[in-house]
Amino acid sequence: MSTDYSRSVRLGGLAAGMKETTLRERMEGTLIHLTADGHLPAAGETLEVLVADLRRWPVRLSLDPGRGLGRLDDELIRRLVETATGIDPDRPLRVGEAQGKAPLHLHVGTAPPLGTTVAGAPDGHGVRLRHTGHPFPRLNAPGTGLGAVLTAAILAGEAFKVVAGLPEGKFQVIPVVDFCPVRPGEQPGIVVTPLPALEQVLLGGGGAIGTGIALVLDLLEAQGELTVVDMEVFEKPNVTSYSIGTLADAAAGLPKVRLIDAHLRRVEVTPFHGTIQASIEAVDAGTLPWPRIVLGGLDSVEARHDLQRLQVDLILDGSTGGPVGTTVALHEALPTGPCLRCFFKPNHTGKSAEQRLHEMTGLPLSRIARGQEPLTERDLEGLVDQQRELVGQFLGRPVCGLINSSELKGRTDDGFRPSAAFVAQQAACLVVGAWIARSTGLFGGPPRRIEYDTRFGPRPDQMIDHRLPTPGCACQKDAALINLIRETRRTRH
Template identity: 80%
Template sequence: MRTDYSRSVRLGGLAAGVNETTLRERMEGSPVHLTADGCLPAVAETLEVLVADLRRWPVPLSLDPGHEPGRLDDALVRRLVETAAGIDPDRPLRIGAPPGEAPLRLHVGTEPTPDVAVAGAPDGHGARLRHAGHPFPGLNAPGTGLGAVLTAAMLAGEAFKVVAGLPEGKFQVTPVVDFCPVLPGEQPGTAVAPPPELERVLLGGGGAIGTGIALILDLLRVSGELAVVDREVFEKPNVTSYSTGTLAEAAALLPKVRLIAARLRRIAVTPFHGTVQDAIEAVDTGTLPWPRTVLGGLDSVSARHDLQRLHADLTLDGSTGGPVGTTVALHEALPTGPCLRCYYKADHTGKSAEQRLNELTGLPLARIARGQEPLTEQDLEGLDDQQRQLVRQFLGRPVCGLINSPELGGGTDDVFRPSAAFVAQQAACLVVGAWIARSTGLITGPVRRIEYDTRFGPQPDQMTDHWAPVPECACQKDAALIERVREFRRTRR
């Protein structure tokens, strides 16, 4: 099975304004070379995420382990090679000097050589990036797993601008970046509070953002209990857009909840393979604990509205989107408002995903409703020749998730924007940063909406605003009923 780069190439093509064939050829001719300071705190975590992010593109990728005293540990180098091979065994990570002409050079550390274009280092829960000619200040704190993921994702974002060849005006080069997702207005390293234990927390969505959240929780060495809800399985196109998962796991069609459970080595995970509505019913029958905190990584308005109906004390919703899929956002929501229905208005005029899939493929709605069952030759019966040709390429795959498949992109351009791992990871960093800030009391007061475009980078002085509840929203009109539901769920613990 070969690696499917369609989603990352599609996002790159949208951002660069070129067709996907041109973008892929451009990436294949854009080598990236990595160096690092082996003595930097959290260098291993940063490199593992960065290598994986870059290997999710069809770029030539190389790594120089360096020399003493800052040489990378041999065991780490082997892990990096294995990480790259798990994503694409046909494009190995080259160890040593880069081949060919001068590539884009990235460095993890605070003392890059003059030929490095961009360097980055985790500082506490945050990240610091410097372009060539701009020195680093002293770091305030050792890097954490959150800082490592953010640093890697932002370095990958800088590489994306170059290897995708973004045109002038479609991105911004910021020579100095200092950002912390826990305290967005403060310098990195100021917030060093360790994350608390997970208690009555639910992760809604095991996709690009959900796997990013799981990656961060694992690298932060968080413990406790977590319920994970998702109805889909991990497939080949997910390998290059999610933060965890290999080609082998995609071939096994592993449920996404199981993929995340395997990654969270210190957390007792309750995998719930179903929809959010199914999870709500399980909560009300007492078979799934009622969460007091919800971390969201869903990709539709209706699913977010369902997530709000869990009526948790706090919901932290992460999202990606914007004109080309590079914008990230955090929405903090309360059962008393603003809730996710205040942020995301329902579109009652549009067609459901099931209706659109029915129109695109001819598959009956009753068959689409059995979303977990793989498509078989029998499902081709009753379709016309064009529909049969389209659906045949999906044989063996579950129906759920097909509406977001790149192969159906011609009919879904208005509703589906592919994400890239480095984008989703920055959304995940906002979610986990908010969870740390709220659960430890570092931030109190009104709920926030935070948003920025990863092509331009975070702007701490202008990317945060505070929302009030929408008066006509259900969280206001049905406040008494919502409180009764919450009280009922509290008694079932």
């Protein structure tokens, strides 16, 4: 099985306004070289995430482990090589000094060697990033898993600007970045000890953002209990756009909830392989715990509206999108408003996902409605040759996972925007940062929307606004009913 780079190339092509074939050639000719301060707290975790993020592009990748006391240890080097191989065995991570002319040189640490393009270091739960010629200040705290993921994701974002060849006006080089997703308006260096336990928490969605959240929680060594809801399986194109998962996982067709369960080593996960609607029914039937906090990583307005109907105390919704898929956002939603319906208005004019899938594949709507049933040869009967070819590659997979895979292959023009791991990870960091802030009382202000485009970087003074409920929204009109639903679920659980 070869690695499918279609999503990362498509994102880059959209951002650069370049043909995907041209961009692919550009990427394949690019060398990215990595170095690190081996003694820096969380440097190893940052490198593991960074290597994985960069290996999800068809570039050449090398690592200089250093020499002497600052050399990276052999076990870390082995893990880095293994991480790269799991994503693409045909493009291994080369260990040694840089080869070739003018490589893009990224450094993890505060003492970058001569020739470094950009360096970054985790500072507590946040990141400090410096381009050449801009010194680092003294770090305030040892880096955490959240700081490591954020640092790797922002370093990868800086590399993306160069590798994709973004034209002038489509990005901005910010020489200095100091950012913390727990307290966005303050300097990095915040550390929470001990980390709050996951208690009555649900992760809605196991896609690009959901796997990013799982990655952050694991590197934070989070403990507790977590319900994970997703209806799809992990597929080949997900390898280069999600934060966890290998080619072997894609070949096995693991449900995404099982993939996340296996990755969260210290968390007791309750995987629910089904829709958000089905999970609500399970909550009301008493077979699934009612959460009080939801960490959201869904990719449609309809699914977010379903998520709101859980009527939990707090939803922390992460999203990616924007004109080319590089914008990240956090929406903090309450059952009393603003709710997710206040943030995401219903689309009364667009076609449903089921209708689009019917038009693409020819599958009857009655068959699409049985979304959990795997496709069989019988489903190919009555389809024209082009439809048979499209549907045939998904035999054995549930119908519910087909829509995104079809869109990935460019068979629709409905505005589908692929994400990239480094983008989704920044959205995931906003979600986990907000969970830490809200769970520990570090922040108790009104609900926020936090949004920025990763091509231009986080701007704490420009990216945060507070939201009020929308007049006439269901959270306002149906407040009495919502309170009754919440009280009923509270007494049952």
